[in-house]
Amino acid sequence: DQQVKQNSPSLSVQEGRISILNCDYTNSMFDYFLWYKKYPAEGPTFLISISSIKDKNEDGRFTVFLNKSAKHLSLHIVPSQPGDSAVYFCAASRVSGTYKYIFGTGTRLKVLA
């Protein structure tokens, strides 16, 4: 049972345009969400997070939007740069949990120069 889903395995975007990566979740107990970026043969690096008390969090070129009623979050990258080409994972954690992140399957973003 995949509780965190990233339905687009890949996405290609032109340099300078907006990249929008989507993530859906099924468990209404999730209340904290994160995005990680991963280059090949490297560990994921933390990008941005959002708590369920917010609907938007912004950090430079990266903005995460949370729609609790739709159980949907998205990561916007503006403007996209070739160095953003990587696999992006969303992750969620539960109100009742302490340690556990549930990860999505990832979306491979390719930014075309």
Add this chain to the structure above:
Amino acid sequence: DGGITQSPKYLFRKEGQNVTLSCEQNLNHDAMYWYRQDPGQGLRLIYYSQIVNDFQKGDIAEGYSVSREKKESFPLTVTSAQKNPTAFYLCASSVTSGRRDTQYFGPGTRLTVL
């Protein structure tokens, strides 16, 4: 320079052999984690440790074992009981095991069983 190191980067093992993957952190983090990544799948939690001398099973602990004798170190042993051990293994740590404590990942070890 603080961080998490994993060694080796690539590891080959014959079927039926146990193998131990190293994970060391100098971030002074209490909590450490082991994940496994397979193609087309998200990261799945194998084991985690909230504090020295304590560890708990994650979602896919069968065929794996860990120890946490020192704060800095959390080695993972892939035993011969693990039916499909070929994967990319990631170690992570966080200040505590609180769910809002960001987990920081090492560079990973790719294990291939021949």
